[in-house]
Amino acid sequence: FTAPTHPTNPITRQTATVLWNRSITPAVFRIGLSCQTGYAHAIAGQFVMVRPAGQVTPLLGRPFSIYSLVRNSGEVTGIELLIKVAGKGTGRLSGLKEGAPVSLLGPLGNGFDIHLNDDRAFLVAGGIGVAPLVFLAETMIAGGFPARQCELFFGGRSADDLQGCDRLSRMDMPVHRVTEDGSAGKTGRVTSRVTEIMTVRRPDRIYACGPWAMLGALAGIAESAGIPCQVSVETMMGCGMGVCLSCVVHTRDPAVPYRHVCTDGPVMDSRLIQF
Structure with missing residues (x-):
């Protein structure tokens, strides 16, 4: 990994x-x-x-x-x-x-490894985790990736959590909103909506950022389906340069059991992380 x-x-x-x-x-x-x-x-x-x-x-x-x-x-x-x-x-x-x-x-840190030759990409955000995915979507579309083939799945507890993605809708990019309380979009968890749409339109790759539990669930979904998935991990940080050791995560690699989110990430292959 x-x-x-x-x-x-x-x-x-x-x-x-x-x-x-x-x-x-x-x-x-x-x-x-x-x-x-x-x-x-x-x-x-x-x-x-x-x-x-x-x-x-x-x-x-x-x-x-x-x-x-x-x-x-x-x-x-x-x-x-x-x-x-x-x-x-x-x-x-x-x-x-x-x-x-x-x-x-x-x-x-390290950013997303973008594949512009893919046919379809799913971007999955939880709450404020939409921030790097907006930058990613803008980069992909500017690089020639068809906006309609780049879909954002945006989840939160309520409508108040779904902020910051309006510019993507204006770029003709499909946005699937999901809230746990049903105050905006579909009711439920964003990972359930991803699974539902995957049965109709399978993505070549998934990019995600959001809460730890969401990333863990999405990593399992992607691995079971054999779909590459990159996750941007959110943790507490003190320095941002690998000195303070406050942002380590446990990995599935016995040779390197811990990684720094700030220097090895924040974007990592979802298969690398022990959720």
Whole structure:
């Protein structure tokens, strides 16, 4: 089992500037950051460590998948993040105004290994895990992958959890919404909807990001069906560079029983991980 590998992109630590901070719901917002350099070759699935500049707290940055690239006249001039308020760190970020300085480290980790020659792909997101999949979908479609053959399965507890995918619908990409309480789309779990549609349209590959339990269930479904599956793993992180050892996951490889999500991932072959 191996993690996706890509040409090394230079990691930079810089002070970025807030371009916009737009609330989608009281708990979810999109923040655009103007970057001096380093993101023109960022890969879908990579992440950044972010904290407000010049503040003592939070002491450590918070990890966020890149949601989209900001372009000006075709040139990449920044990144956009999709963030859900979950504590003091994300709460402080939600209050940043246009022009505020932000400490930014990235791009970090390994992204998705994209196969543009596939006939059909399923993208499976749970809640805020949709962020790297939006970047992935934009990358695939820009690379010539037919939008109608790239389907997003988006699950959450309620409609409030299904935020951030509107631009994909506007790109003519099929979006299957699933909520556990039935407040939006189909009622149930997103993995059940994936299994249902697989009997009608079998994908060549599955890409996913979301809660641990969802990824574990999806990994089992994909392995049983013999479908390659890449998962972007979400864990707590302290440094983002493999030093603090706070983001290790147990693997099925006896030769390398543990992997760092920040440096070996966050995107990994689902067969590698011991869920």
